Amino acid sequence: MALMPRPAFAAQTFDIRHFGARGDGETLDTDAINAAIHAAARAGGGVVTIPAGRYLCFSIRLASRVSLRFEAGAVIIAADPARHAGRYDLPEDRGAQLYQDFGHSHWHNSLIWGDGVEDVALEGPGRIEGGALTRNGPGARWQAQTGERPLSMQHMTKAEITALESDHAAMERLGNKAIALRMGRRIRLSGLTIAGGGHIAVLATGTQGLTIENLTIDTARDGIDLDCVRDVTVSGCRINTPNDDAIVVKSSLALGEKIASENVTIRDCQVSGYDLGTMLSGTNGTTQALAPDRDRPTGRIKLGTESNGGYHHILIERCRFAHCRGLALETVDGGAMEDVIARELFMEDVTTAPIFVRVGNRGRGPHGTAIGSTRGIRIERVFAQAIDPRYPAILAGIPGHPVRDVTLSQINLTYAGGGTASDAARQVPEVPNAYPEPSMFGVLPAWGLWMRDVERISLDRIALATAAPDARPPIMLDRATG
Structure with missing residues (x-):
C-alpha cells in the first residue's frame, strides 16, 4: 500500500510571533495561533511556523490548505480550565x-482539531504536552449494558467506575x-512528540488519505485511533499506552452510519505498555501491575472493539510489541473483517494472549445488528517470548458463527x-456477548x-515452547471443522 502524496501548500509562511504569540509558557497564545x-487560510493556504518556545493554549482550529510547522524546541502546552482563564471548544451537540x-x-473539545479540512499537515520536530487534558469521560449510552465493559471490571464498585467515566x-x-x-482529506502528521494525549492522543474519524509518520506518543489512554477511515498509513511511530490501546482501527457508528475502515x-x-512516561524518559518502567480495566498493561495493536462497519484490506507489518498485550483482531458488533494481513x-x-481473533455477539448497535464474520485473515512470521502463561494464542467464535478462513504461518x-492439571481440566465459559478480551x-x-468455533483454519510451521513445565496440552480444539 503506497504512502499518500504529501499535500501541496502555498509558499507563504506565517510566524505566530507576528500575531502576538509569546511562547513564555504563562501567557495564553491560543488567539495568536x-x-x-x-x-x-484567507491567503489561500500556507505554512504557520511555531518557533522554539512554550505556547499555552486552549483549542487550536485547523483550516484547509494550512500546515503547522513545529520547529525544534516548539512546545504546545494544553491549558487547564481550572487554572487558566478560558476553556476548550465545547463538544458538538x-x-x-x-x-x-x-x-x-466529539472532536471540537480537543487541543488541536480539524473538521472537514483538506490538505493539512502538522510537522515536527516539536512537542505537544497534554497533561491538562482529561483521560476520562462518559461511556456509551447504549441500553444493553452486557458487553459494555470488560469482565475484568465486573467487581469494581460504582464509585470506581464513576471515577473513570465522568458525566x-x-x-x-x-x-x-x-x-x-x-471527515478530513489528505492530512499528514509527522515527527511530533505527544506527552499526554487525554482520552485519545490522535483521533481520526471518517478521514481519507491520512499519513501518520514518526510520531512518539506516551499517554495515559489511547494512542492513535482510526475510525471509519480509508487510505491510511501509520509508519515509524513509537507509542506507549499502559492503560489502553496504542494503535487501534475501529468502525463505529460515530458518524451515524456504518462505514468500513x-x-x-x-x-x-x-x-x-511501560509505566506512564517512562518510554519518553528511556527508563521503560514495568512497576504498574494493572490497567484501569483490572487486566494487565495494554499498549497493543488492535482491530476493534467497535466493528459495526467492518474492516477491509488491513496490513500490519514489521511491528514490535514490548511489555503489552498482543495482537487483537475483533468483530463483535457486526461487520465483516476481511483481507487482514499481520506479518513480521x-x-x-x-x-x-499474543494472538487473539474473536467473532462475538456483543451487538452494540441498533436492534437487529448482525453478527460479524472473518475472511482472508493471514497472520505470518510472529515471534513472541515471555508470554503470560494463562493465555495461549486464541481463535474463538461462537456457535453458528465461527472464526473462519484464518492462516497462521511461521508462528514461534x-x-x-x-x-496445572486443574487448569487443563477447566471448562471454558461461552460468554458470547462479553466485551472481547483474552481474560474473558x-x-x-x-x-x-486454543481454538473454539473455528472453520477452515490453516496452521503452517507453528513452534510452541514453555520456559517451565506446563501440565496443560499445547494445543486444544473445540467445535473445529475444516
Whole structure:
C-alpha cells in the first residue's frame, strides 16, 4: 500500500510571533495561533511556523490548505480550565450518541482539531504536552449494558467506575484529545512528540488519505485511533499506552452510519505498555501491575472493539510489541473483517494472549445488528517470548458463527509455563456477548494455542515452547471443522 502524496501548500509562511504569540509558557497564545491559521487560510493556504518556545493554549482550529510547522524546541502546552482563564471548544451537540463513548463522539473539545479540512499537515520536530487534558469521560449510552465493559471490571464498585467515566456536564470546559480529525482529506502528521494525549492522543474519524509518520506518543489512554477511515498509513511511530490501546482501527457508528475502515497500513511501529512516561524518559518502567480495566498493561495493536462497519484490506507489518498485550483482531458488533494481513511481528513480555481473533455477539448497535464474520485473515512470521502463561494464542467464535478462513504461518511462541492439571481440566465459559478480551475466558486449558468455533483454519510451521513445565496440552480444539 503506497504512502499518500504529501499535500501541496502555498509558499507563504506565517510566524505566530507576528500575531502576538509569546511562547513564555504563562501567557495564553491560543488567539495568536488561531489568528495565524486564519490569515494563512484567507491567503489561500500556507505554512504557520511555531518557533522554539512554550505556547499555552486552549483549542487550536485547523483550516484547509494550512500546515503547522513545529520547529525544534516548539512546545504546545494544553491549558487547564481550572487554572487558566478560558476553556476548550465545547463538544458538538450531536444528539444522543448511543453506540460509542463520549471521547469517540466529539472532536471540537480537543487541543488541536480539524473538521472537514483538506490538505493539512502538522510537522515536527516539536512537542505537544497534554497533561491538562482529561483521560476520562462518559461511556456509551447504549441500553444493553452486557458487553459494555470488560469482565475484568465486573467487581469494581460504582464509585470506581464513576471515577473513570465522568458525566457529560463535567466535560463542558475540558479538552480530552490532543489531535482530533473528522471527515478530513489528505492530512499528514509527522515527527511530533505527544506527552499526554487525554482520552485519545490522535483521533481520526471518517478521514481519507491520512499519513501518520514518526510520531512518539506516551499517554495515559489511547494512542492513535482510526475510525471509519480509508487510505491510511501509520509508519515509524513509537507509542506507549499502559492503560489502553496504542494503535487501534475501529468502525463505529460515530458518524451515524456504518462505514468500513479500509486500506489501512500500519508498519515499522513499536507499541508498549511501560509505566506512564517512562518510554519518553528511556527508563521503560514495568512497576504498574494493572490497567484501569483490572487486566494487565495494554499498549497493543488492535482491530476493534467497535466493528459495526467492518474492516477491509488491513496490513500490519514489521511491528514490535514490548511489555503489552498482543495482537487483537475483533468483530463483535457486526461487520465483516476481511483481507487482514499481520506479518513480521516481534513481541517481548506479552501481558496476555499474543494472538487473539474473536467473532462475538456483543451487538452494540441498533436492534437487529448482525453478527460479524472473518475472511482472508493471514497472520505470518510472529515471534513472541515471555508470554503470560494463562493465555495461549486464541481463535474463538461462537456457535453458528465461527472464526473462519484464518492462516497462521511461521508462528514461534514461548510461554512462561507453570499451568496445572486443574487448569487443563477447566471448562471454558461461552460468554458470547462479553466485551472481547483474552481474560474473558479465564485461564485456558491449553498453553500454546486454543481454538473454539473455528472453520477452515490453516496452521503452517507453528513452534510452541514453555520456559517451565506446563501440565496443560499445547494445543486444544473445540467445535473445529475444516
